Amino acid sequence: MIEEFLEYMLTERRASALTVSNYRRDIYRFKEWWEECNQRSLDLSKLEREDIRSWILFRSEGGEVKPSSLNRDLSSLRSLCRYLRSRKIIDKDLFLGISQLKGSKRLPDFIPESRMVGILH
Numbered sequence: 001m002i003e004e005f006l007e008y009m010l011t012e013r014r015a016s017a018l019t020v021s022n023y024r025r026d027i028y029r030f031k032e033w034w035e036e037c038n039q040r041s042l043d044l045s046k047l048e049r050e051d052i053r054s055w056i057l058f059r060s061e062g063g064e065v066k067p068s069s070l071n072r073d074l075s076s077l078r079s080l081c082r083y084l085r086s087r088k089i090i091d092k093d094l095f096l097g098i099s100q101l102k103g104s105k106r107l108p109d110f111i112p113e114s115r116m117v118g119i120l121h
Contacts, residue, residue: 026076
């Protein structure tokens, strides 16, 4: 089913090859984690919101994964779940109540005074 979704993204949604490659990596990372935790193959039709929440906790433990990377993972899974709903494989929105993580705000880079002189003249 995952490969069907990726083919759909490539052909029908006309996503770039890089986007599809990223979706593949993100989704298979989730699949591998789920199968390791549950000691059985992932059945997408039985996926639950709690599985998504557990994935978020797992990925965010230790602070090694930036919120932007985790948000991309979640975006990939959200797209897969939307596809599964459209195909009537799942019947509920697994991402209801799950929002994007807030990332840290970057401060702007400042131009040193020595460079400002050249800009203003």
